[in-house]
Amino acid sequence: MATSLGVEQRYSLITRRLELQNGWSAQELQKRLHEGRDIKYHWVTAPTGKPHIGYFIPLIKFADFIRAGGQVTVEFIDVYAFLVNYKFPWDQVQHRTTYYRSLITAALTAVGVPLSKVPMAQMSHYQTNPQFNVDFWKMCALCSQQDCRDTGAEVSGSSMLSPLLTPILQELGEEYLDVDVQVGGLDQRGIFNMGEQFLPQLGYEKRVHLMNEMLPSLTGGKMSSSHPAHTKIMFLDDPDTVRDKIAGALCQAGNIEQNGILPILKHILFPVSELRSVHLQEVEGKKTDGTNGINGVGHGSKRPFAAEGAPEGTLFSVAAPTSECNSNAYIHYQTYEALEQDFLQQRMTSEVLKDAVTAALNDVLTPIREVYANHQEWQDSDRLGYPEDWLAV
Structure with a gap:
């Protein structure tokens, strides 16, 4: 065990300043801690517009996860970014992925989070796995268009096919990166609901989901890369x-x-x-x-x-x-x-x-x-x- 903290201390440290997706997530997290397991966390970021300081909120939180004996996999979901922001060519998305990786690395170092506890992954790298493709097809056969649209505004308002695929890809990452907990902003609730509903239908474990607050803009409303x-x-x-x-x-x-x-x-x-x-x-x-x-x-x-x-x-x-x-x-x-x-x-x-x-x-x-x-x-x-x-x- 990488920490001498007790179960309740670890649970408090993990969940402070966060909202649990539901009561099941709270119970499952407690169960895993009582089993003495070091928790593996998953945080995804789509390399679209340039990040603003709101990204500090989850990055700072990594320190609590690590102090509680865990590690955090940062995943750069480049395929997601390409599909949801389809006006930008694939090569440009790859340059943005490099930008994000460099920035996240520098930001973690600046706030004192040890990079040795933060492995990094890229969505397009593990999706070459043939079994991933089979699972993706199975998920497409299970989910309705409305299931995908219900995951959030970024998908619901699109007339294109490609954004509808993105929540499926994100949630399959939980299995293929072998994580226990996915962490995201409050705007991820719909995607997390999809994973909890459909991953068990593929024979995979339902994951714990934690959500952080979103930083408002300087002038009111959500801070967004697309805003002035x-x-x-x-x-x-x-x-x-x-x-x-x-x-x-x-x-x-x-x-x-x-x-x-x-x-x-x-x-x-x-x-x-x-x-x-x-x-x-x-x-x-x-x-x-x-x-x-x-x-x-x-x-x-x-x-x-x-x-x-x-x-x-x-x-x-x-x-x-x-x-x-x-x-x-x-x-x-x-x-x-x-x-x-x-x-x-x-x-x-x-x-x-x-x-x-x-x-x-x-x-x-x-x-x-x-x-x-x-x-x-x-x-x-x-x-x-x-x-x-x-x-x-």
Whole structure:
């Protein structure tokens, strides 16, 4: 066993900040943990438009899975991307796959998730298996068009055949990559329902499904790669662009419902800061297990987003209302909920909160930008996968 945590501790760590697909998923996950099994997780990403920082939410969560004794297979579902986004040629999809692989690798490293615990797979590579083709045909014979359309908006509104095939391909990946749990956004619920219904009809195990929150856009609604640039922050946005986008985000003091900044704190910055804090506690405690982080969790070499001199346990510091005699005052937070409550009570302005978020987010993104600047293959895949971004350069 790769962890000394008990079953309930592992279950709590695995499921925090996530929604279980249904009661069966909760029971099955508990059962597998009681059996002493190390859980194998599956996260898929389709190389279509360029990823935005909402992708941090599942990537950060990998650290919890690994601390609980598991490993996470990242699958780049290139066939899915080609079929659902059929206007782009296959060769371009392959360049986008390289772009995604480079970006996900850099992002995982930046937040301190050990790559040794994150094997990567590509959909088109294992689909050459003859048995896969047989299972695909069987699934096509079992599923109605409506079953496929019910999996989500990306499929339901299409008049083309190819998008209807994509949920079948995704769910067969659970079997062919030999995983226990698939993790996805809340928008994956329909696809997960399809897998739970039809995989057992092929004689395969029904998998556990976990879902993470989706990051809203800076101006309201879901953050999406297809939305205008000012509504989302991209991984490779430069520091000034990040600052300008956050400055223009919806963030009225006292309003926690319609807010584009608080979700970044809740779902990205506080979890990253916690990972950094865990690593520092380990380093300062002179770790004895010989790993590069607690139970194998990565280096996370930077400090939490706490001001110098902050109390122990601080995960985020925000400038306080200042006076002439105290220009370096901060409010320190150990939990997101405490910060949200202060914002609701207007104990801080939106301007100081935006400044703190800008600094913290740029701190997380800087090493990713640096990798890109020195990674010729990544740059080439950017140019070939997204030529429209280079037309004005």
